[in-house]
Structures are given as structure tokens and as C-alpha cells.
Amino acid sequence: GQQLNQSPQSMFIQEGEDVSMNCTSSSIFNTWLWYKQDPGEGPVLLIALYKAGELTSNGRLTAQFGITRKDSFLNISASIPSDVGIYFCAGLYDYKLSFGAGTTVTVRA
Amino acid sequence: GAGVSQSPSNKVTEKGKDVELRCDPISGHTALYWYRQSLGQGLEFLIYFQGNSAPDKSGLPSDRFSAERTGGSVSTLTIQRTQQEDSAVYLCASSLKYGETQYFGPGTRLLVL
Numbered sequence: 728g729q730q731l732n733q734s735p736q737s738m739f740i741q742e743g744e745d746v747s748m749n750c751t752s753s754s755i756f757n758t759w760l761w762y763k764q765d766p767g768e769g770p771v772l773l774i775a776l777y778k779a780g781e782l783t784s785n786g787r788l789t790a791q792f793g794i795t796r797k798d799s800f801l802n803i804s805a806s807i808p809s810d811v812g813i814y815f816c817a818g819l820y821d822y823k824l825s826f827g828a829g830t831t832v833t834v835r836a
Numbered sequence: 837g838a839g840v841s842q843s844p845s846n847k848v849t850e851k852g853k854d855v856e857l858r859c860d861p862i863s864g865h866t867a868l869y870w871y872r873q874s875l876g877q878g879l880e881f882l883i884y885f886q887g888n889s890a891p892d893k894s895g896l897p898s899d900r901f902s903a904e905r906t907g908g909s910v911s912t913l914t915i916q917r918t919q920q921e922d923s924a925v926y927l928c929a930s931s932l933k934y935g936e937t938q939y940f941g942p943g944t945r946l947l948v949l
Contacts, residue, residue, distance in 0.1 A: 730878065738847070757935070758926050759938065760937060760938075762940070763869075767942075767945075768942055768943070769840075769842075769927050769940040769941050769942045769943045770879075770927070771940070772939060772940075773938065775937045780873045810864050817879075819934060819937075821890070821936075821937070822867065822869075822884055822931075822935050823870075823881055823884070823892075824879075824881065824929075824938060826878055826879040827878075829878070
């Protein structure tokens with residue numbers, strides 16, 4: 728599938744900070760998905776967005792499906808140590824998922 | 837089952853050997869997908885099943901790769917005559933129906949020596 732442009736590539740967080748990441752694409756998607764992957768595990772679905780303009784929350788996570796259907800962002804509020812990992816955005820068109828390259832979130836020492 | 841399961845979780849093989857990777861989708865999910873995740877390549881789509889049929893095999897890297905699904909449930913991805921560049925994490929996902937949200941298994945980590 729087409730690679731999405733995900734940024735930032737990596738970030739360091741301190742506990743309690745808010746975190747933001749986003750994805751853009753030159754193509755439109757029917758659904759935007761955000762996954763988190765821990766080392767040695769498969770991607771775990773965090774949030775699914777089905778309508779352009781939709782803003783959805785799941786606990787401390789908030790994500791939006793861009794109005795143009797070509798972008799999405801994910802916010803994590805009041806980060807905690809277990810938020811570390813790799814976050815992937817994915818756009819779904821028809822049955823095929825296209826993924827961003829991932830945002831690696833690490834705790835700042 | 838509660839989630840997508842895959843086996844084995846890790847596989848080390850010698851170059852030239854064949855390997856079989858198994859995926860058990862979420863019970864009742866009609867669509868099943870295989871992806872490959874490798875360093876520098878991200879997540880790549882390999883093949884998609886609707887029931888036992890594979891309408892899209894376009895992501896399979898070469899004719900050494902094949903997959904089948906039986907009984908609308910379990911799927912097997914087979915790699916023949918493995919090469920070192922086949923080393924990657926092979927992920928399976930399933931969705932209730934075609935085009936719906938996909939849920940991933942834990943993956944099989946394949947290392948070809």
C-alpha cells in the first residue's frame with residue numbers, strides 16, 4: 728500500500744506531557760486507524776475513525792479524521808510511562824491498509 | 837478465539853528451507869490479511885482472503901510465497917526456498933467483513949540464516 732507521511736519520526740516524552748503526532752497522504756481514505764506496537768508484539772488498535780471531520784476519544788487518546796480525508800492526528804494527554812512504543816497511522820481504502828512509517832515514543836531520562 | 841493468534845511466534849531456519857506460518861483469525865471474521873514488517877520497509881501488504889478466496893495476491897514478493905485459507909478460518913503462509921531477505925515479522929490481521937477495521941495478531945518473527 729501507499730506509504731503515508733507520519734511525523735514526527737520519534738519523540739521523547741516526560742511523564743505528564745501531552746504528545747501529538749500526525750499523518751498526511753496524497754490519497755483519500757475511507758477510514759483512518761491508529762495502532763500502537765510494543766516490542767515483540769503485533770499492532771494493537773487504539774482508535775478507528777470512519778467519517779471525515781470525526782473527532783474521537785479513547786481515554787487519554789484523541790484522534791481526528793481530517794475533513795479532506797487525507798490526514799489525521801493523534802493526541803495523547805498526560806503521558807505515562809506505558810505510553811512508550813511505536814505508533815502507526817493507517818489509512819484504509821477498500822480493503823487495503825496503507826501505513827505510516829511510525830512514531831517512536833521514548834521516555835526522556 | 838478472543839483475538840488473532842499466530843504460530844510459531846519465532847522461527848529460525850536455514851536458507852533454502854521451506855517454512856509454514858499459521859494464522860487463526862478472530863472467530864466469525866470473514867476477511868483475513870497477511871502483512872510483512874521489516875526494518876526499513878515498514879508494513880507491507882502481502883495478500884487478502886475473503887472466505888477461502890484470495891482476490892488480491894499482488895503483494896506477494898515472489899512465486900516462492902503462497903498462502904491458502906481453509907474452512908473460512910485458518911490460513912497458512914508458505915515460503916519456499918527461503919532467502920535471507922525473507923527475514924521479517926509476518927503479521928496476520930482479520931476483519932469482520934471486507935473493508936472493515938483490521939485487528940492484528942502478535943506476528944511470527946522469521947530469521948533466515
